[in-house]
Amino acid sequence: MKVNDRYCSFYYEDDDDWGEVEIDPETTALLVIDMQHVFITRPEIADPTEAQRKRAERWEQFYRAIDEVVVPNNERILAAFRERGMSVNFARIACLKRDGSDRSLVQRSSGYNDLLVPLDDPVGQIVPKLAPKNDEIVFTKTTDSAVAGTNLSLLFRNMGIDTVVCTGVLTDQCVSGTVRSLADESFKVWLIEDACRASTEEIQRAELEILNNIYCHVINTDELLAALGDA
Known part of the structure; x- marks a missing residue:
């Protein structure tokens, strides 16, 4: 089933099964993934080396997208879920042992x-x-997937959640790993294209196309909020 014609891979180009964006507030949870300083805050280097300067230039388009698009849209989504008393959850990477020996490979x-x-x-x-x-x-994980690395699946089922709205970073890494794990656990997943981000636009588009219609449905913030009843 498709809900729009964006990010449509080879597998779904000829799929004529169309559906609507439908969100049940009682059974839907928001999961904001890894929106931590270490990933989305520009490093401040007083006197950068040439290598550090070039690296900063490479990453500037990512940080600009985070500041101008991804964080504002996450704020809008958080506000909408909180206003409705819907389930709001977060995942973040952090090791429990200071030497990091508990981290996954x-x-x-x-x-x-x-x-x-x-x-x-x-x-x-x-x-x-x-x-x-x-x-x-807040689910703390030492894996990419917020499902494989925590008791998220158990707690969501205890709370009657069967649908998860995902946002965050990086689209092709922890977001993708989480979306795939949620799908394997038989949760319905909505991935918000303008509230998540990969390192580059090219990787972002490729990963959204890979995930869409198989592991999740890719929609944007406006479509999500419209399904929740916001104008």
Whole structure:
């Protein structure tokens, strides 16, 4: 089934089974994934080396998208869910052992994914604009998937949740891993295209096309809010 004609892969180009964006507030949860300083806050380097300067230039388009599109849309979605008393949840990467020995292999590999973020490290906290409130659940994981690395599936089922709206970073890594795990656990998943982000637009589009219509339905913030009854 398709709900729009965007990010339609080879597998679904000739699919004529169309549906609507429908959200049941009683059984739907929001999951904001890894919107932490370590991933979405620009590093401040007083006197950067040439290599650091070039790296900053490569990543600027990502941080601009985060600041101008992804964070504002997450704020809109959080406000809509909270106003309706709907389930709001977060996932974040943080290791429980200070030496990181509890991390999964994917989070101790070389390069970008070599993540050592202790539980109480300030860089591992969710950014203030999107910070959890009251008794909203924060799932702490040492894996990419927020399902494989936590008791999220158990708690969602206990709360009567069968549908999950996903946002966050990075689309092709922890967001994708979580979406796939949720689908495998038979949750219905809505992935919000302008409230998540990969490192580049090219990777973003490719991953959304891979996930859409198989593991989730990719929609945008306006479509989600319209389904919730917002004009």
